Amino acid sequence: MELRHLRYFIAVAEEGSLLHAAERRLHTSQPSLSRQIRDLELELGVKLLERKARGIELTAAGRVFLDHARLALMQIEVACEAARNTERPHKPGFGLGFLPGQEVIWLAEALRILREEASDVDVTITTKSSPELANALMQGEIDIALLRREKRTAGLDFKLLVKEPLVAILPSRHRLARHKTIRPEDICREDFISTARAAPVLKTVIEEYAAKIGIKLKQIYDAETLSGGMSLVASTGGFTLLPSYVQNALIPSVVARPLYGEVPTIDLVMGYNKSNTSPLLKKFLLRADELAAHGPRLHGIRSAQSKA
Template sequence: MELRHLRYFIAVAEEGSLTNAAERRLHTTQPSLSRQLRDLELEIGVKLLERKTRGVALTAAGRVFLDHARLALMQIEVACDAARGTERPEEKPKFVIGFLLGQEAIWLSESLRILREEARDVEITLMTKSSPELAVGLMQGKIDVALLRREVNTVGLAFRFLSKEPLIAILPTRHRLAGLRTVPPQDLARESFISTARAAPVLKSVIDHYAAKTGITLNEHYDAETLSGGMSLVASTGGFTLLPLYAQNALIPSVVARPLRGEIPTIGLMMGYNKSNTSPLLKRFLLRADQLVSRVSQGDAYPRTWKRGGRKPSV
C-alpha cells in the first residue's frame, strides 16, 4: 500500500464523487483513479466504496478505514515536520491558538493577556476556522490549543468545558416571526430551514435533538458551508437558521436574532488540545482555564443578551 492510495481514497470519500475527486483535487483521470481504488480494495480484502447513481458512498468498512487513513496521513505529516525541524536554526518559541470564527471577539483579549503573562517572548499566532477544521489542526499538531466544539471521531484530543451558549433563531429582518419577542418552535416547523451541518456537525446534532424533543420536523432546504454563509442564505431565501448566541456579534444588516420560546437548547464550548503536546506554555494555559472563564464572564465581551437581568451563561 502506498501513500497515494490513502490520499486518493480520502479525496473520493470527501468529495462523494470519482469525477470531482479526479478533476478538482487529484488532477488525474477517472479511469486511473478507479484502478488505484480497486488496487487498494484488493490489498485490504474488503469493499470500501459503493458506486451509486450519483457518485459514490462509503461502505461500513470504508467509514472505519477513512478515520484510520486520515490519522495515518496526519502522523506522516507530523513526522515530516519534526524531521525538517531538526535542520532549522533555533527560532523564537511559537504558540498557535485557534478560535471558532466570531468567538475570538469574546475570548481573544483575555487569552492573550494570560499567554503574555506566562511567556512574554513567545510568538503567538491566531487561527479562526470551523470547529472540525480546528480539531484537525490539533490532531496534526499545527494548533496548540483551540476553543471549539467537542468533535467526534477525533484521535488523541482532550477537551475541557468552558461554557454553554443558548441557540437563537436567525431570521430575515422582514420575516413574519421577526416581530415576536420569542419564537415558538412550532412556528419554525412551517419555515424553510438553512442547515450548517457541513461546517458545524456538533451544532447539527444539538438542533436535531431539539427538533425531536419539541416534536417538530425542520424543512431543510439548504446546507451552508459556513455560518456566515448560512446567514446570507437566510437573507436571500427568506428561511431561517439556528446558531449559538455568539453569532449575533456578526449579524449582517438584513437579518435579526430572536430567542427561542420554551426550553432553550444549548451548545457547549470547549478548550481542546492534543494530549501528546508537551508545550510548557500549553500546560500553564490549561491551568488557568477557570481564570479565563471568570475574566471573560466579568468583562464586556459577552453578547448583551447574556447580561440581561444580571444573568450570564452557566459555566
C-alpha cells in the same frame, strides 16, 4: 502503499463523495481517484467504501482504517516539522484555532494567558470550521482550538468551555422579527436553512431539539458556511438556527431572536492533541478555567462552571 493513498482515502471519507473529493480537495479526476481507492482496497484486502444513492459511506473496516490513516499522516507531518525545526533559530510558537466570530470573545483572554506564561511566544491564529479545526489539531498544525466536539477525532481530548444557546436568525423584515422570542410552533411553518455542511454537530443538536419538542423543520437549502446560511436567510426569507455567538457577526439584513421555552444549547470545547508535548500547552490547559470564566462573562453566555 504510498502516502497519497492515505490522503486520497481520507479526502473521500471526509467529503462523502468521490467527485467532491477529486474536485475540491485533490484536484484530480474522479476516474483516477477511483483507481487509487481500488488499489488501496486491493492491497488491504478489505472493502473500505460503499457507494450509496447519496454518496459514499464507510464500511466498518473503512471507519477503523480512517482513524489509523489520520494518525499515520499526523505522525509523518510532526516528524517532518521536527526535522525542519532543527534548521531554524529556536523561538517558542503556539497555534490557536477559532470558529469564525469566536475570536472576538476569546482571543484577548487567550493571548493574555499565553503572554504571562511565555512573553516571547510566537502566536499564530487560525479561523476555520469546526471539522477543519479538528483536522488541524490531528495534523499537529495548531496547539489549541475552540471548536465543537466532533466525531472521529482520533488522539484528541476536549475540555468544556461553555454551553451556547441557539438563536433564530430571521430577515429583519420578517413578520416574526418583531417578536421578542420565537415560538417553536411558529418556526416550523417557515422555510429552514441548514448549515450542516459546515457544522455537523450543530445539525445533530437541531435535529434532537426538533424531535424533542415535536416539530418538523422544512429544509430548503444547505449552506456551506454559517455566513452563507445568514445570506440565504436574507435572500430567501427563511430562517436558521445558530449559536448565540454569531450575533457578533450578523449581516445588516438579518436579526437574531431567542427561542421561547426550553432552549437548545451546543457545547463549545477547547480541543487539543493528547500527543502534543508542548510545555506551553500544558501550562495553558492548567489555566483553562480562567478562559472558561472570562469570555462568557463578557458576552452573557453561561460558562461551563456556571450552574444550570
